[in-house]
Amino acid sequence: MNDKIMNLAIIGAGRIAHVHAAAAAADPRIHLQSVADIVPEAAQRLAREYGAASVEVDAVFADPGIDAVLIASSTATHAEFLERAAKAGKAILCEKPIALDIARTKAAVDVVNAHPVTCALGFNRRHDAQFAALKHGLAHGRIGTLETLTIISRDPAPPPVEYLKVSGGLFFDMMIHDFDTARWLLDEPIRSVSAAGAVLIDDEIGNVGDVDTAMVTLITESGRLCHIQNSRRTAFGYDQRIEAFGSAGMLQAVNETETRLRATTADGESVEPPKHFFLERYSAAYASELGDLYDAWISGGQPMATHIDGYEALRLAAAAAQSLADNRTVALSEIG
Amino acid sequence: MNDKIMNLAIIGAGRIAHVHAAAAAADPRIHLQSVADIVPEAAQRLAREYGAASVEVDAVFADPGIDAVLIASSTATHAEFLERAAKAGKAILCEKPIALDIARTKAAVDVVNAHPVTCALGFNRRHDAQFAALKHGLAHGRIGTLETLTIISRDPAPPPVEYLKVSGGLFFDMMIHDFDTARWLLDEPIRSVSAAGAVLIDDEIGNVGDVDTAMVTLITESGRLCHIQNSRRTAFGYDQRIEAFGSAGMLQAVNETETRLRATTADGESVEPPKHFFLERYSAAYASELGDLYDAWISGGQPMATHIDGYEALRLAAAAAQSLADNRTVALSEIG
Amino acid sequence: MNDKIMNLAIIGAGRIAHVHAAAAAADPRIHLQSVADIVPEAAQRLAREYGAASVEVDAVFADPGIDAVLIASSTATHAEFLERAAKAGKAILCEKPIALDIARTKAAVDVVNAHPVTCALGFNRRHDAQFAALKHGLAHGRIGTLETLTIISRDPAPPPVEYLKVSGGLFFDMMIHDFDTARWLLDEPIRSVSAAGAVLIDDEIGNVGDVDTAMVTLITESGRLCHIQNSRRTAFGYDQRIEAFGSAGMLQAVNETETRLRATTADGESVEPPKHFFLERYSAAYASELGDLYDAWISGGQPMATHIDGYEALRLAAAAAQSLADNRTVALSEIG
Amino acid sequence: MNDKIMNLAIIGAGRIAHVHAAAAAADPRIHLQSVADIVPEAAQRLAREYGAASVEVDAVFADPGIDAVLIASSTATHAEFLERAAKAGKAILCEKPIALDIARTKAAVDVVNAHPVTCALGFNRRHDAQFAALKHGLAHGRIGTLETLTIISRDPAPPPVEYLKVSGGLFFDMMIHDFDTARWLLDEPIRSVSAAGAVLIDDEIGNVGDVDTAMVTLITESGRLCHIQNSRRTAFGYDQRIEAFGSAGMLQAVNETETRLRATTADGESVEPPKHFFLERYSAAYASELGDLYDAWISGGQPMATHIDGYEALRLAAAAAQSLADNRTVALSEIG
Known part of the structure; x- marks a missing residue:
């Protein structure tokens, strides 16, 4: 030590x-x-x-x-x-x-x-145990060559509209995490971005020019496809899942619950809802972020996510916003 | 009787x-x-x-x-x-x-x-017990208002390239089923279609002008979003799942297995792979198709899927092909 | 054919x-x-x-x-x-x-x-797909040498008390199936039987000299242990599970549900209750019984369960009743 | 604070x-x-x-x-x-x-x-999150009146035989935890104990007069039944599960895994094995034990488990050993 x-x-x-x-x-x-x-x-x-x-x-x-x-x-x-x-x-x-x-x-x-x-950026997903296990599985060839990636990311409830006005909107404030996750797992440059969005939860969100529900498709240089899905409101809490599909199989990171207790009654078998929000789900990840900074500081190596990853995720957000505005696929080379 | x-x-x-x-x-x-x-x-x-x-x-x-x-x-x-x-x-x-x-x-x-x-079209998914249960749940408000739909549909292995040449390609031959499923579950007109595709499995498929992996986004008139994901090759068999997300929760239709036996060894806990292909997964659905035709013939009512559903699914396939060719979102009104 | x-x-x-x-x-x-x-x-x-x-x-x-x-x-x-x-x-x-x-x-x-x-006895469990898969796994060494077997068998509701009077009681009428299942899976002679029972559901059942809840331990000649648990009333329907534990792992046959639809709401994630009772759970098993008789009749071989299996299961029921009466472990050699 | x-x-x-x-x-x-x-x-x-x-x-x-x-x-x-x-x-x-x-x-x-x-005894199961959730569910009537309890408790590997000689044997050294868990969850006096045991894993264990596999039935004063099952060797690690069955349903505490990653390949869908042994599974429980002692010390209240619980669990171990020796059900009143 x-x-x-x-x-x-x-x-x-x-x-x-x-x-x-x-x-x-x-x-x-x-x-x-x-x-x-x-x-x-x-x-x-x-x-x-x-x-x-x-x-x-x-x-x-x-x-x-x-x-x-x-x-x-x-x-x-x-x-x-x-x-x-x-x-x-x-x-x-x-x-x-x-x-x-x-x-x-x-x-x-x-x-x-x-x-x-040494500069680390706080992308907590890279420090989550579920997602890290998926990344580890990909790196060790458990599903052969990765072909498609599906990221489901839904918040329990929208932030105040006042916040949304200054947050940059869903792509910049919320999906930015998923863009980084996608880059981390796809592990190659993104070629193009195509976005769809809608206001289905709260008209006030639309009134400030934002969407509350969105689907984005990323295509990598080699042709891999990635789907990202966001919603600002989830009846059952925080929905944070990833599915990686490859030539030899599939890896799925699913939601965490506080306990695994199963109750079976006349209504069926049930388990509790997922951990409520990021403070619950990513509590260990925050601790890992600091430990990772320490390790990089000591070793002179790179942290899990850097300022450059922050910049690249932002480019994807900008491309998604452009795609939504133009109803077309946007080449990432157009951005930044 | x-x-x-x-x-x-x-x-x-x-x-x-x-x-x-x-x-x-x-x-x-x-x-x-x-x-x-x-x-x-x-x-x-x-x-x-x-x-x-x-x-x-x-x-x-x-x-x-x-x-x-x-x-x-x-x-x-x-x-x-x-x-x-x-x-x-x-x-x-x-x-x-x-x-x-x-x-x-x-x-x-x-x-x-x-x-x-009486005219029925053979869209077997509408007769599948898992998907019918999901449809029933939607109709009975188990998740409030439907907002997004995610359809994962992957075949075990590509058909022969000779077949692909005359099949019309992935959107017309394979995703056609998912377009119908989407229409059935979304239950309102589709406004636009955006497609991405890639050749990741077999270059021969690309050589005949087709893709083997695809992601499509549908937007309905009211703004609901639907993601469809297809792959022509699945290491673990046939992957047929649907996730419906709504204002009050989520319904998920998952793969079927022949048995539910769980084996736990030093490698972990496992269950068998999903039923291998459509003849196994949809065997009961085929029987239900004929029963449904009989019922409609007797009652004078409508079958679960009709020739008009066949036509509308085809328009979505054509729109997806157009979107892929043009790198843009295609309004369904442009088609047919 | x-x-x-x-x-x-x-x-x-x-x-x-x-x-x-x-x-x-x-x-x-x-x-x-x-x-x-x-x-x-x-x-x-x-x-x-x-x-x-x-x-x-x-x-x-x-x-x-x-x-x-x-x-x-x-x-x-x-x-x-x-x-x-x-x-x-x-x-x-x-x-x-x-x-x-x-x-x-x-x-x-x-x-x-x-x-x-050719004489077959109607022990439907031997024809159940879940249990047959477990048996197949045992036979193929998936868990090495079998050491303990745990059989959970619970009915949705007690039969009428009038029926109980002539049924022989829980061990003879209900657990008889589980005794046969145990014999089939343990695949060696039983040495002794120890039973515990209680009236927890309905005092009327006690009034006719029966129990409504029971636990039995079987010991085989080589020392393997088997636990059987019965209840006459299950809030969620029919509970029919088996767990086999061996030197290399564990196999679990779990309950069947009509569909696998998962619903996630603010209350958590749930699936429907198990199939309600034996007619639902063992419907395919009944068809298999007749097919098995046919096969044995044609081939001259043995059916899955015979009259001798019926007799041996009855001996176990008698031994359990004796054990309950005497508060002691009963050697099977004392019976019949 | x-x-x-x-x-x-x-x-x-x-x-x-x-x-x-x-x-x-x-x-x-x-x-x-x-x-x-x-x-x-x-x-x-x-x-x-x-x-x-x-x-x-x-x-x-x-x-x-x-x-x-x-x-x-x-x-x-x-x-x-x-x-x-x-x-x-x-x-x-x-x-x-x-x-x-x-x-x-x-x-x-x-x-x-x-x-x-203030005197606390280190029964770590009472501090485990899974079991505590089950206890909480019982206390809040989620399954009505408790009727049967099933405790599966299996270690990854036997301790050295030298240790077994001085440990008091399986009932005193290993099942003692499960006796305490049973007392805690059943929440009423135990009336009798019936035990079965076998040497199935290692003859050396039998040579020192111990068993390596055991099943015990407890009966409470009101007639509730409890099954405890122990094995000294588990191919997949540490097996720590509880199933509580009651008039309105069932609660099941299942094993914990480090992550929930699901991998699906041609071999089926799998998750990793349970946490390997008590240091992994009960790490949070140990921290909770000290916190509980602190709380009791400050408040003057009772810790979760006391010296009296230690004594009572020991009586159950002694009764089980007696039952095994005598091949009969032992009344707890005979002990201590």
Whole structure:
């Protein structure tokens, strides 16, 4: 076991920052040193809970004792903090997305590329045990050559419409995770994107120019096909499944439940609904993200997902939006 | 129980004709009277097996004692026999497709419409117990309002390339079933079709201008989305599943296996692969097709699927082919 | 295909006789020639439905044109009809039990043994597809050497108390099937029997000296252990499962459902309850029983279960009753 | 959140002590202060890993700063340490069993009862999420009135024969857990015990007077029946399942797997084997044991399982051994 401790600062003190702070506290290799937030009281509250210091954002980048920065502030600040952290030579774990704008994202990616830092992007699916097992099976040839990939991804309930207005919309805010998952599992460049979308759940979502239900088809350079399906509302909670079909068989990652208790009554046999939402389903994945950052920081290797993966997923989102607008298949080469 | 016997003639004496003949023999309400085939020996063999007469095709239409005609001859003859049967006033069960050509199909449909006959089309999925249970659940509001439909349909192995040349290709020969299933379950007009396809299994399939793997998105008039996925080769047999997602939940029709025996060894827990192909999976469905024709013939009602359903499924296939060629979403109004 | 027709007479015209008659009608190798019942109207009704003759019982045994006799009359008549059928040289399918009394059963078995007839006993579990697959897996070494067997067998609801009074009680009337299943799967002599029982469902059952819930342990000569569990009432229908555990793994035969439709709502994921009772679960098994008799009759081989199996199962029932009465393990050698 | 810290000493430094130490380290309410072991090096190693002190056993009981003692030493020392901890006024978590001898156990229980301490016994099944969900379902009437309970409990491989000689045998060493589970779920006094056992796995086990495979039937005062089945060797790992059957239905706690990935190939659909053994399956349960001790210590309430539960489970083990020796049902009143 490597005994080197990674001193961590978290920027942002909202819900997801709390999740990361708990993960840091449980990992003996990581020391949560400081927390910064534009609302000082929020930073103080989180810092106090884990025995960390509450500091200004500038102090995070200025402090040579801080090895790593976790960016969990509001989306609009990600790109700037990412650049500052890279320039300050910190290891970075940045929540997705870097930015909603392709050009802004590209600029930030260029800055990071120009500095020899470890940079991880918070695509939690890559750290999920179910999906990792599927990836492992693909890599070990359990289904021969992958041919089609089907990703079902449905949230329990739509976010507030006010949030949707600034979120970039379903492709940028929600399906971005699935685009990254698709890239990770397909493991080759995407050639084109075709999208369909509808407003079936709440007209207010349509009123702000978004869709609440969508299907996207990706085609890779070698011709593999990938289907992604999103819905903003799921009666039974969080629906997160992947099906990989190949020349020798099929792998399916299915939903998790808290327990596996089966009840059989006059109504039939039943099990409980899936874990409710991302905090429940991906709780272990968040812990794994920090551990992965640590490993990459120690070894000098690459984290599971990087800023470049963030940029590439964003290009797919932009292509899907374009496809939906134009009613046509969009070549990824048209984007970014 | 209605005691009226329906005297049936089968045109065609191939594999599927044998399946229908066995179903007729097991149904006390149906009497298999005669069999006709362009290969008289084939007709004689089938007729002998079930105590029926072997006759010329013309005799089928001329014989007033024949109540119903089952058309199971080669695809190229379907439209003509359908028209002749309608003109002769027979109840009809016609194997799909009526024709591979939209105009020819339309002409045949017009002829049938002009005659007051019972006309059923052999879309076996509508008679499958799993899919019928899903349809029943939808109709009874078990998942509220249907929003998305996902149809996975994969064959165990591609047909010979020689067959593919005359089959019309994947959309017309294979996905035609799924188009009908989609129409049946979505239960409203389709607005547009978007297709993606690839040759991933056998280059020979590409050489004859076809694809072996495909994904299609349908959008209904009200905005519902439907994904159909086809592959010509499945390592584990026949993959026939449907997932319906709605405002209140999800229904899933899964594959059937011969038995449910579970074996747990050092390798894990396993069950046997799905039933191998359509003759195994849809054996009960074929029997149900004939029973449904009988019921409609007796009651004067509509069979589960009619010649018009055959025509509409064909339009979707043509739209999918157009979409694949043009790399764009095709409005169904452009077709037929 | 062997074209020889087996002419069958059925003695008895109750519910189970109807099931067998339908199976005979569907099998082209079997001709249901006559039906006899102490209530002539019942025999006439069943005979008419399948185009058979309604006859006196004596006529069945006297008619040289009858090849096989299916005994589905009331339990009290089984032994006598079995003996008469054997003496008349008929192939026999006798519903279980031969008699409730060990000595009477032994006498009947001796008579059958003295005549060179094919004699099958109606233990339907041996003909069930799930259990047959488990047996096949055992025979093919899928779990190495069998060590323990667990049989769960629960009825949907108790029979009327009036019936219980004459049925011989739970061990003789219900668990008799499971004793036979155990013998069939363990495939070696039983050494001892230990029983526990309780009245948990209906005090009236206790009032007639019976139990409604029971657990029995069988030990084979080589030391294998078998657990049988019965309940007379199951909220979700018919519970018929077997678990075989061996040196290399485990095989489990689970309940059947009509369809496999999965519904997922806010309450969780569910499938329908098991098939309701034996007529639903074992419908195919009844057809298989007659086919098995035919095969044995043609080949001169042994049916899946014989009169001797009926006798041996009865000994186990008697041993269980003795064990319950004495609160001790009973050696099977003490019985019969 | 209660901020009071519980200072803990662990006696014993073997494998299970390490598990408990890790759980203590992860719980902010618990401070692992010291470790004692008859092998000082082992104590030092464990203490160093968690920043605790390595001390003599006597020091544990003498130190007023220690609030709680976790007894994870060898079985032969449990009773003595339990008594000393009680006399010293410590909260106690004692690994099972207290002793293998009924009289010795009774004496220790009497000592604990004479002192007002919180005393928990390490029956990990009560802390397992699957079993707890089943218990919760029973308590909330999901299956009406419980009637039968079936506990399947199989280890991956037998312990060394040297261990078996001093372990007390299968009933005392392995089934003791299942006896406690049965008592917990049946929730009423046991009336009688009937046991069957066999040597099917390894003759060496028989040579030391033990069995490797066993079935036990418990009957409660009200007549409920419980089946417990043990095997010392399981090809697929650790088999830990419970089935509760009641007037309104059935609850089943099934095995856990690391992931739920499904692979479908030409061989069928499979999932991975269950978690390998107790350290994997019950890892969360061990953490819960310490948390439960903390809660009881703070609140003055009862832990999930106490020394009295340890004594009662031992009586069932003794009754089972007696039953096996005598080939008869043993009334629990005969024991202890």
